[in-house]
Amino acid sequence: MIESHLAIANPAVHPGASGAGASAGTLTVLARLLEARTGQQIASSRAWRLDVALKPLLRDREIDTLDQLVDTLLDGSDHGLGDRIIDALVNGESSFFRDQPVFDTIAQALTAIAPDHRGRVWSAGCATGQEPLSLAMMFAEAAGEGSPPELVATDVSEAALARARSGRYNQFEIQRGLPVRRMMRWFDSDGTDWTAKPELTRLIQYRQSNLVTDPAPGGRFDIILCRNVLFYLAAGAKAKVFASLAAALRPGGLLVLGAGETVIGQTDLFMPSTRYRGFYEHTDTKRRIKG
Amino acid sequence: MKTCLVVDDSKVIRKVARHILETLDFQVSEACDGREALDACNASPPDVILLDWNMPVMSGMDFLRALRESNVPTRPKVVFCTTENGMAYIRAAIEAGADEYVMKPFDRDTIESKLQIVGLA
Ligand SMILES: C[S@@+](CC[C@H](N)C(=O)[O-])C[C@H]1O[C@@H](n2cnc3c(N)ncnc32)[C@H](O)[C@@H]1O
Numbered sequence: 001m002i003e004s005h006l007a008i009a010n011p012a013v014h015p016g017a018s019g020a021g022a023s024a025g026t027l028t029v030l031a032r033l034l035e036a037r038t039g040q041q042i043a044s045s046r047a048w049r050l051d052v053a054l055k056p057l058l059r060d061r062e063i064d065t066l067d068q069l070v071d072t073l074l075d076g077s078d079h080g081l082g083d084r085i086i087d088a089l090v091n092g093e094s095s096f097f098r099d100q101p102v103f104d105t106i107a108q109a110l111t112a113i114a115p116d117h118r119g120r121v122w123s124a125g126c127a128t129g130q131e132p133l134s135l136a137m138m139f140a141e142a143a144g145e146g147s148p149p150e151l152v153a154t155d156v157s158e159a160a161l162a163r164a165r166s167g168r169y170n171q172f173e174i175q176r177g178l179p180v181r182r183m184m185r186w187f188d189s190d191g192t193d194w195t196a197k198p199e200l201t202r203l204i205q206y207r208q209s210n211l212v213t214d215p216a217p218g219g220r221f222d223i224i225l226c227r228n229v230l231f232y233l234a235a236g237a238k239a240k241v242f243a244s245l246a247a248a249l250r251p252g253g254l255l256v257l258g259a260g261e262t263v264i265g266q267t268d269l270f271m272p273s274t275r276y277r278g279f280y281e282h283t284d285t286k287r288r289i290k291g
Numbered sequence: 292m293k294t295c296l297v298v299d300d301s302k303v304i305r306k307v308a309r310h311i312l313e314t315l316d317f318q319v320s321e322a323c324d325g326r327e328a329l330d331a332c333n334a335s336p337p338d339v340i341l342l343d344w345n346m347p348v349m350s351g352m353d354f355l356r357a358l359r360e361s362n363v364p365t366r367p368k369v370v371f372c373t374t375e376n377g378m379a380y381i382r383a384a385i386e387a388g389a390d391e392y393v394m395k396p397f398d399r400d401t402i403e404s405k406l407q408i409v410g411l412a
Contacts (some may be wrong), residue, residue, distance in 0.1 A: 095404070171376070171394050175401045179408050180381060180392040189378050 022066035029070045030054075030085065037086050038156050039212035039237025050089070057088045089160035091232065094127040096177035097134045098227070099259045102278070106223060106256065107138060109276050110149060113252055114222045119149030122221045122248065124211055125229030126153035129164025129204075130177070133196055135225075136203040137186050152217045154209040165206050167196030190206070194195055212237045215247035228258035232268075242267040246282060255280040292318045293411055294337040298354065299372070303357040304395075308372070311399045315412055325349025329357055336365045339391070339411050341402075344373035344380070352376055352387060359388045368409040372397065385409040 030050055031042050040048065053075045054066060061078070063069050072078050073085065097103055122134040132153035139148035155161050174183060174194040187194040207216075207217060211229065224245055228240050228243040245255060255270055257263070257278055263270040264279050270280040295317040297308045309319045320337065322328040324346040332340075340358075344351040355369055371384045372393040381392050391405045406412035 100407070171396075172398060172401060175394065175397070176404045177408075180385065184378065184381060184385070189376075192376065 022070075024128065026067045030044070030066070030089070031072070033073070033082060034089050035234060035237075037082070038090060038210065038232075039241070040090065040232040040233055041234045042089075053088050054085065057084055083158060087157050088252045090157050090160070092127040092157060092160045094130045095112070095173075095229070096130045097179075098131065098177060102227075102256060102259075103134060103138055105276050105279065106135070106225075107142060108280065109254055110223060112275075113254065114149070116251070118147060119222045120219060120250075121149050122217060122224045123153040124224060124226040124245070126155050126164055127157075127160050128169075128173075129153065129167065129196075129206075130169075130173075131163070131225060132204045132206075133167065133186075133200065134177070136200050137182055140200065140203060148203060149222070151204045152207065152221075153204050154207045154211075154217065156208070156210045158208055161206055161208055165201070167201045168193050169195075173231050211241045211244065213240075216244050220250035220253070221248055222253045223256065224251055224253070225256040226259070227256060231258065231261055231266060238266060242269050246270065249282065251282065253281070293317065293339070294318045294320070296320050296322060296337040296340045296367070298322045298325065298340060298346070298351065298411065299343040300324060301343075304343070304372075308391060308402070311352060311402050312341075314399070315403055315406065325351060325354030325357070327356050327407055329361070330359060332363045332367065333361070334388060336363050336367050339368040339370060341370050341372045341411065342389075344371065344375045346382075352384070355384070357388050370405055370409065 021239070027050065036041060049232070051066065054069065058069060061069070062074070063072060073081050099111050110121070123133060123135065126132050132151055136151055138149070139151070142148070153164065154163070168190070171192050174187065183194065186200050187196055212227070212233070226241070226245060230241060233241065242263070249255060254273060254276060264272070269283055271283045273279040273281045293316065296313050297305050297312070297319060299305050300323050305321045311320065312319045320331060322331050326349040328340065328342070329349070342351045342354065351373065358369070359387060366400070368390045369388065370391040370393055371389045372395060373380070374395045376394040384392055391403055391407045393405050403412050
């Protein structure tokens with residue numbers, strides 16, 4: 001881990017990685033801060049993004065260089081600066097109904113695994129809220145007058161969560177993955193932005209929480225989505241997250257990862273589901289059900 | 292190869308849309324107004340039509356109504372693509388039989404996403 005940070009921090013190894021000419025020490029501090037707070041490692045191929053990602057924050061704080069930013073961080077004079085840096089560095093890319101077929105499978109699976117109780121679903125690493133809102137729309141439409149499954153959504157980034165809670169999306173965001181009929185049904189236009197109706201947002205409980213270091217939300221879940229989050233985590237952090245997800249998942253429940261992600265070779269707590277393609281279940285499902 | 296007819300009176304928009312659609316493996320044809328588009332559809336209906344609203348000769352809305360009443364053998368998907376971004380316009384378009392709606396300005400992700408939604412990308 002340290003090696004990769006040193007590699008990032010060494011402009012000779014990755015020319016251009018230092019962006020605005022930040023020192024090796026500065027880049028190491030930023031990489032370590034990110035890993036300590038989120039478990040995420042900056043791949044050396046993405047190191048140049050530090051500079052791009054932090055530019056708006058530098059402008060906002062009227063700081064000229066990454067070196068000065070890190071000086072300010074380390075002298076402790078700017079409370080909350082560490083959080084702002086994390087907010088700027090995490091990849092919060094998301095869209096509505098991302099990998100659409102996954103949502104059909106979730107609807108189908110939930111009816112099968114929670115036939116006699118109100119389902120509980122956790123969107124872990126919900127970013128700016130498109131994932132939980134997509135689930136909420138789907139659940140509310142299917143529930144009709146009945147009560148839809150309970151939905152909990154968490155993310156480590158306070159900034160991402162604030163946006164998720166606001167339910168407000170610009171024209172480009174609202175058009176990514178969201179069918180126009182659903183947009184008409186569930187969003188109000190507000191200038192050129194679109195805001196989720198309160199009847200939709202109230203179906204989601206948002207919480208700030210770090211998957212690596214914080215306990216999972218209380219109670220067990222029928223389905224946990226942790227999509228496009230683990231990808232960025234260091235191996236040790238990943239292991240902790242898998243353990244926490246395994247404990248939070250009800251026996252017989254399902255884990256959903258991102259399209260390019262797998263548990264194979266990553267953990268022995270989960271195995272591919274035989275019934276739901278691309279989904280995962282506890283390795284010891286049978287024993288846990290009996291126990 | 293999937294086919295798309297881009298109907299817009301702006302040459303620039305047609306060019307941008309064509310470029311995006313070609314990177315998405317569509318074969319693209321163009322029309323400058325609803326009348327030309329209707330002729331094109333009668334000659335050879337595309338899989339999908341990207342349709343502007345305000346155009347001279349025949350508007351996108353008049354074209355859509357004419358298309359849905361015509362006996363064009365297949366039923367091309369129609370995606371409105373317009374600066375008319377108010378809810379009332381969107382509703383009117385959907386009620387008139389549009390399948391999807393793109394609010395301008397758009398980018399590649401917008402077009403790709405909407406084409407996926409209508410089952411074509
Ligand atoms: C690329 S987004 C994925 C959003 C959504 N799940 C999706 O697939 O569209 C990754 C999110 O994971 C969050 N994240 C990263 N590390 C985390 C951690 N240790 N605990 C909780 N969330 C984390 C980031 O803040 C970011 O919002």
